[in-house]
Amino acid sequence: MTIPVLPTAQVRAAIESDDWAHATELLAEHQRALVSALAKTDLARESIAPWRELLLEQHALQDEVRLARDQAAQALEKLGRDHRGARAWQQALG
Numbered sequence: 001m002t003i004p005v006l007p008t009a010q011v012r013a014a015i016e017s018d019d020w021a022h023a024t025e026l027l028a029e030h031q032r033a034l035v036s037a038l039a040k041t042d043l044a045r046e047s048i049a050p051w052r053e054l055l056l057e058q059h060a061l062q063d064e065v066r067l068a069r070d071q072a073a074q075a076l077e078k079l080g081r082d083h084r085g086a087r088a089w090q091q092a093l094g
Contacts, residue, residue: 003050004033006057015068023065030058 007026014023038051 002037003054004030004037006030006054006061008057008061011061011065015065018072020065020069020072027058027062027065034058 007030011023011026014020014026034054041051043051
C-alpha cells in the first residue's frame with residue numbers, strides 16, 4: 001500500500017498566511033487518508049518503520065501549527081494590551 005504524503009509545504013504555507021482553518025483541514029485530510037491506507041495495509045507483512053516515521057512527522061507538523069497559532073494569539077493579546085495602553089495615555093493627555 002502507498003503511504004500518504006504529508007502535506008508539509010502546504011501546511012507551512014497556511015501557517016505563514018495565518019490560515020489556521022486551512023492548516024487544520026490539511027492535517028485532517030491527511031489523517032483520513034492515513035486511516036484509509038492503514039485499513040488496507042497488512043502490517044504483519046510490511047515494515048511499520050515508514051508508518052512510524054510518518055506518524056512522528058505528522059505529530060511534529062501538528063506541533064508546528066499549534067505553536068505558530070499560540071504565538072499569533074499571544075501577539076494579538078500584546079497588540080490589544082498595547083492599544084489599550086496607548087488609548088489610556090491619549091485620554092490622560094487629552
